[in-house]
Amino acid sequence: ESHLPVRSSAPATREQVEELIEARELVGLQIVGMAAERASAEHIGRLREVVARMQEVVADADAYPDVDVEFHLLVAEAAHNRFLRQAMHDLSALIRTDIELAATAGIRRFGSLQYSVDAHVELVDAIEGGDAQEAQRVLLEILNRHHEFVIGLYALGTATPPEPRG
Numbered sequence: 001e002s003h004l005p006v007r008s009s010a011p012a013t014r015e016q017v018e019e020l021i022e023a024r025e026l027v028g029l030q031i032v033g034m035a036a037e038r039a040s041a042e043h044i045g046r047l048r049e050v051v052a053r054m055q056e057v058v059a060d061a062d063a064y065p066d067v068d069v070e071f072h073l074l075v076a077e078a079a080h081n082r083f084l085r086q087a088m089h090d091l092s093a094l095i096r097t098d099i100e101l102a103a104t105a106g107i108r109r110f111g112s113l114q115y116s117v118d119a120h121v122e123l124v125d126a127i128e129g130g131d132a133q134e135a136q137r138v139l140l141e142i143l144n145r146h147h148e149f150v151i152g153l154y155a156l157g158t159a160t161p162p163e164p165r166g
Helices: 014-038 041-056 064-078 082-110 114-128 132-156
Strands: none
Touching (some): 041 114, 064 114, 082 132
16 A cells, blocks of 8 residues: 655655545535635735736746645635645645646646636636635636646656655
């Protein structure tokens, strides 16, 4: 049986990647639904600021993942549940590497991550509108596209985890 390290640079096997996908979906869908019901105007403003920063680094596979992770941690904060926020925080190093692989693939395929920025704008709109179902639908769309890229890289044998960041 394989175990994910607590502080890891990347899931090493396709099986681990698929388990991370399951965890992200389970935790993420609950978080965005709760954020849609509970986010303050301040959280919405901060989410929009982070999305604006995502736009600034839309074609930068090194910088984009950090801002993307920051966005999802902020959504977790907006859900107002300390345990879900902690779960997201605990997964953030693995999620960052997962996003980095998908960002590299997305930029290679489309030239930028504009599709991702647009989807995150849509997610903030749904959260601001208090529409938990729409927020979950948008997140699922983001995660499905993202994971199609990552699993595709593993299928091609080209997923080379980046060096651990210190």
